[in-house]
Amino acid sequence: MTESVGSPAPSMTPKRKLYVKSYGCQMNVYDAHRMADTLAPAGYVETATPDGADLIILNTCHIREKAADKVYSELGRMRVLKQNAAEAGRQVTIAVAGCVAQAEGQEIVRRAPAVDLVVGPQSYHRLPEMLEQVSHGKVIDTEFPVEDKFDHLAAPSRAVTRRRGVSAFITVQEGCDKFCTFCVVPYTRGAEVSRPVEKIIAEAERLAEAGVREITLIGQNVNAYHGADAAGRSATLGRLLHRLAEVPAIARLRYTTSHPLDMDDGLIAAHRDLPPLMPQLHLPVQSGSDRVLDAMNRRHTRADYLRVIERLRAARADLAFSSDFIVGFPGETDADFADTLRLVAEVGYASAFSFKYSPRPGTPAAEMAQLSEAVKDERLQRLQHEIDRHQAAFIARCDGVTFDVLFEKPGKKPGQIVGRSPYLQPVQVIAPSNLIGEIAPVTVTEVGSNSLFGALAEASPAPGHRPVEAVGA
Numbered sequence: 001m002t003e004s005v006g007s008p009a010p011s012m013t014p015k016r017k018l019y020v021k022s023y024g025c026q027m028n029v030y031d032a033h034r035m036a037d038t039l040a041p042a043g044y045v046e047t048a049t050p051d052g053a054d055l056i057i058l059n060t061c062h063i064r065e066k067a068a069d070k071v072y073s074e075l076g077r078m079r080v081l082k083q084n085a086a087e088a089g090r091q092v093t094i095a096v097a098g099c100v101a102q103a104e105g106q107e108i109v110r111r112a113p114a115v116d117l118v119v120g121p122q123s124y125h126r127l128p129e130m131l132e133q134v135s136h137g138k139v140i141d142t143e144f145p146v147e148d149k150f151d152h153l154a155a156p157s158r159a160v161t162r163r164r165g166v167s168a169f170i171t172v173q174e175g176c177d178k179f180c181t182f183c184v185v186p187y188t189r190g191a192e193v194s195r196p197v198e199k200i201i202a203e204a205e206r207l208a209e210a211g212v213r214e215i216t217l218i219g220q221n222v223n224a225y226h227g228a229d230a231a232g233r234s235a236t237l238g239r240l241l242h243r244l245a246e247v248p249a250i251a252r253l254r255y256t257t258s259h260p261l262d263m264d265d266g267l268i269a270a271h272r273d274l275p276p277l278m279p280q281l282h283l284p285v286q287s288g289s290d291r292v293l294d295a296m297n298r299r300h301t302r303a304d305y306l307r308v309i310e311r312l313r314a315a316r317a318d319l320a321f322s323s324d325f326i327v328g329f330p331g332e333t334d335a336d337f338a339d340t341l342r343l344v345a346e347v348g349y350a351s352a353f354s355f356k357y358s359p360r361p362g363t364p365a366a367e368m369a370q371l372s373e374a375v376k377d378e379r380l381q382r383l384q385h386e387i388d389r390h391q392a393a394f395i396a397r398c399d400g401v402t403f404d405v406l407f408e409k410p411g412k413k414p415g416q417i418v419g420r421s422p423y424l425q426p427v428q429v430i431a432p433s434n435l436i437g438e439i440a441p442v443t444v445t446e447v448g449s450n451s452l453f454g455a456l457a458e459a460s461p462a463p464g465h466r467p468v469e470a471v472g473a
């Protein structure tokens with residue numbers, strides 16, 4: 001049987017338009033795809049704008065106050081859209097998914113009555129039946145069901161996978177047992193659960209067959225992965241990466257987000273032994289002060305973190321690091337903050353995210369004495385300045401270097417295509433569009449503030465060749 005790429009599937013189900021807007025982390029992007037895949041058999045086809053959509057899903061993030069606030073202002077706009085549609089005789093269903101749905105449940109419908117359906121992250125496989133119930137009144141599901149949602153979520157068709165591009169995510173682990181005192185994740189995503197190895201391999205093979213070349217394994221605490229292997233034994237993330245490196249056509253592997261405590265020997269060795277494992281690692285530290293790390297319940301010291309970085313660099317010299325930082329955590333003194341600035345300089349991050357501490361209801365740190373906004377603002381500015389300095393230094397070191405680029409899509413200008421460097425930077429190159437989906441060596445000829453410009457290099461570097469030893473900071 002041949003597949004009808006680009007033409008509608010023969011079906012009696014009337015077509016309905018689905019618009020999903022995702023906030024926050026990459027897991028929400030993955031979940032959004034899986035929700036769309038699960039609704040496809042009911043006739044839902046994704047659209048890029050909310051206008052004209054029959055079903056609107058806001059896939060929300062609760063990590064900081066600002067993220068949650070955005071949802072309520074977006075819901076205000078959606079209410080108007082729903083009203084206008086109703087006046088024109090068209091029914092629009094509004095659903096709230098993600099971590100705000102999990103944390104606030106019923107409260108969302110109280111504050112935003114235009115919402116028809118609230119669904120927590122563990123119940124996405126129940127969406128089709130929930131939608132059927134919407135005509136009878138509001139539907140709210142924030143359970144942590146016993147069945148594994150991954151067994152019930154539909155897989156995308158080959159054509160849909162291809163449209164989503166050459167780089168894909170796979171959720172391998174969800175939830176967190178660490179309970180950092182600032183973080184809502186253990187409450188909204190629940191306890192750590194790892195998917196079995198064989199199911200992940202099957203998903204990777206399916207993606208590879210549809211043209212995917214790069215896979216990023218995602219999980220709130222991805223390196224705590226401990227999924228069962230075929231023999232029923234618990235496998236580490238290092239083991240899983242070894243298995244994935246054998247999947248034909250998968251040329252690049254990444255994983256995010258990791259906790260420093262869970263960087264075990266096997267995972268560190270994987271960075272030495274697996275050429276497809278890209279030399280870029282997001283390893284959040286949050287603070288450079290032992291006092292603050294302790295108050296955050298991070299369970300590691302500054303020295304522990306620096307030792308992990310050192311061991312990773314010993315395993316792979318061209319590794320570049322990124323991190324997350326929180327400034328203005330309750331009790332953070334000037335001296336604590338100075339420790340954070342020193343850590344940034346000591347590690348020399350290629351990039352980093354920094355946030356003002358935001359009290360999350362129900363978390364221990366929200367009950368502690370808070371610092372003023374003015375102090376947080378000032379520290380955030382200083383930290384961002386320091387991070388920018390290191391980011392600029394890193395990108396400047398990329399000038400003139402040749403590295404492999406995975407081409408993803410047409411570029412900004414005619415004749416240009418754009419891909420990603422091993423360090424995830426976008427690289428614009430004048431090159432034929434048939435290179436999209438391929439990996440080719442590129443010499444960087446110009447650097448921007450976050451992107452690179454280059455020209456195709458003559459020959460492909462030898463397998464396992466690391467031409468950028470000088471780049472990893």
Ligand code: 5AD
Binds near residue numbers: 325
């Ligand atoms: N306030 C500010 N930043 C936070 N993060 C998590 N919780 C909070 C909070 N309450 C940040 C951390 C984490 C990233 C995803 O978001 O730095 O690593």
Ligand code: SF4
Binds near residue numbers: 177183185220
């Ligand atoms: Fe949140 Fe990460 Fe800490 Fe887990 S390890 S509680 S996800 S910050």
